[in-house]
Amino acid sequence: MRHAPVLAAVLVAMWLVLNDTLAPGQVLLGVLCALVLGGWAARMRPLRPVLRRPHLALGLLWAVFVDILRSNIGVGRIVLGLVRRRVIHSGFLDIPIDLHDPHGLAVLATIITSTPGTVWVDHDPGRRVLRLHILDLADEASWIRLIKERYERPLIRIFQS
Amino acid sequence: MTGIDSPWVAVPVALLLLAGGLLTLVGSIGLLRLRDFQARMHGASMGGTLGLGCVIVAAVIGASAAAGRFMPHALLITVFVVMTAPATAMLLMRASLYRARAKSAAAPQDVIER
Numbered sequence: 001m002r003h004a005p006v007l008a009a010v011l012v013a014m015w016l017v018l019n020d021t022l023a024p025g026q027v028l029l030g031v032l033c034a035l036v037l038g039g040w041a042a043r044m045r046p047l048r049p050v051l052r053r054p055h056l057a058l059g060l061l062w063a064v065f066v067d068i069l070r071s072n073i074g075v076g077r078i079v080l081g082l083v084r085r086r087v088i089h090s091g092f093l094d095i096p097i098d099l100h101d102p103h104g105l106a107v108l109a110t111i112i113t114s115t116p117g118t119v120w121v122d123h124d125p126g127r128r129v130l131r132l133h134i135l136d137l138a139d140e141a142s143w144i145r146l147i148k149e150r151y152e153r154p155l156i157r158i159f160q161s
Numbered sequence: 162m163t164g165i166d167s168p169w170v171a172v173p174v175a176l177l178l179l180a181g182g183l184l185t186l187v188g189s190i191g192l193l194r195l196r197d198f199q200a201r202m203h204g205a206s207m208g209g210t211l212g213l214g215c216v217i218v219a220a221v222i223g224a225s226a227a228a229g230r231f232m233p234h235a236l237l238i239t240v241f242v243v244m245t246a247p248a249t250a251m252l253l254m255r256a257s258l259y260r261a262r263a264k265s266a267a268a269p270q271d272v273i274e275r
Contacts, residue, residue, distance in 0.1 A: 017234060072184060072211040075203050079191035090200045113247035116188075116206040119199070119254050120247070133254060135195075135203040 008038035049103040053157050060154045064111050067150070075116040075135060090135045092121065095144050097130040099152050104159035111151055118143075170226040174219045181215030188212065198257045202250060209246050214239070 008031075015030035016022060078088050099105060109120045112132060122131040134143055165171060184207055191204020217235045224232040 014237060014240075017237065020234070068210050068214075072207050075191065075207055076184065076187045079187055079194055079204055079207075090196075090203075109251065110243060110247045113250045114206070114210055114243065116203050116210060119202050119206075120251050121254055121258065133199045133202070135200055 007041060008034040011037060047102060049101075049159065051158060052161070056154045056158050060151070060158075063150050063154075064115070067146075068115055071115045071117040078136060086138075088135070089137050090133070091137045093132050093134050093137060093140060093143055095130045095132065095147055097123070097128055097148075097152060099156050099160065100125065100128070101155075101159040104155040107159075108147075108151055108155055112147070164229065165223055165227045167226070170222060174223045174226075177215045177219035177222070181212045181219065184208065184212035184215065199254065202254060206246075206250065209242060213242060 011034035012027075012030045015033060016026065019026050019030075077083055099108060105123060108130075109123075112118045112120045117135045119133045120130075121133050123129075124131075130147070132143075132147075137143070165174075188204045188207030191207065192201050195201045195204055217238055220235040221233060224235065
């Protein structure tokens with residue numbers, strides 16, 4: 001708990017929801033599990049995230065939700081051939097990136113990979129370049145704008161400055 | 162009629178299940194139709210995001226109506242999937258790139274040895 005209070009609290013809440021109870025015995029068991037597991041997890045991960053503006057995560061979550069809806073429809077149309085005979089080129093796209101906080105990058109990787117149509121491939125911390133694989137690479141500039149303005153900017157404000 | 166039998170519950174649950182199934186089906190068709198491994202990964206992620214999301218919302222509505230109280234348990238699946246699915250997708254993507262690189266590096270060596 002000393003090392004990861006939020007993780008321990010989330011584990012207790014998850015334990016109680018999964019068991020569908022607030023019985024004292026289960027609360028005790030959950031707290032015990034959370035303390036032991038939270039302690040182990042904290043030892044495995046020496047870095048601790050610093051959330052500077054956590055409230056921005058709500059807006060980001062909404063943006064990601066909307067983008068997942070949109071990209072599912074987009075990929076579905078490509079798969080079913082509903083693209084008016086336009087030829088779809090898929091390929092890799094390199095994006096210069098200023099985000100360097102490891103937790104911010106982990107969230108960005110999760111967002112990009114969870115959205116159909118884009119998959120995270122690699123990040124070069126030396127050159128500060130992010131490589132993605134994109135299913136419909138028609139408009140590179142709009143992809144770069146999407147990643148940088150919709151995802152990277154709020155993540156920098158949440159995790160970095 | 163109460164609970165899960167009421168049309169106000171049954172119809173949205175059925176529509177959500179249908180939508181989830183259709184999205185997953187289209188994603189799976191993508192596995193057949195898309196050209197290379199990297200492109201096929203985008204099809205696979207359709208079922209894992211919106212397809213799964215529709216089924217989860219249907220499960221929450223259905224279970225809540227059946228139990229007569231709010232049952233959010235299925236929403237935890239979202240947390241587990243968000244934590245695990247992207248990691249496997251990235252591992253697969255990197256493995257495919259590594260294999261492609263190993264193949265292209267091996268090709269000229271063969272020529273030299275012959």
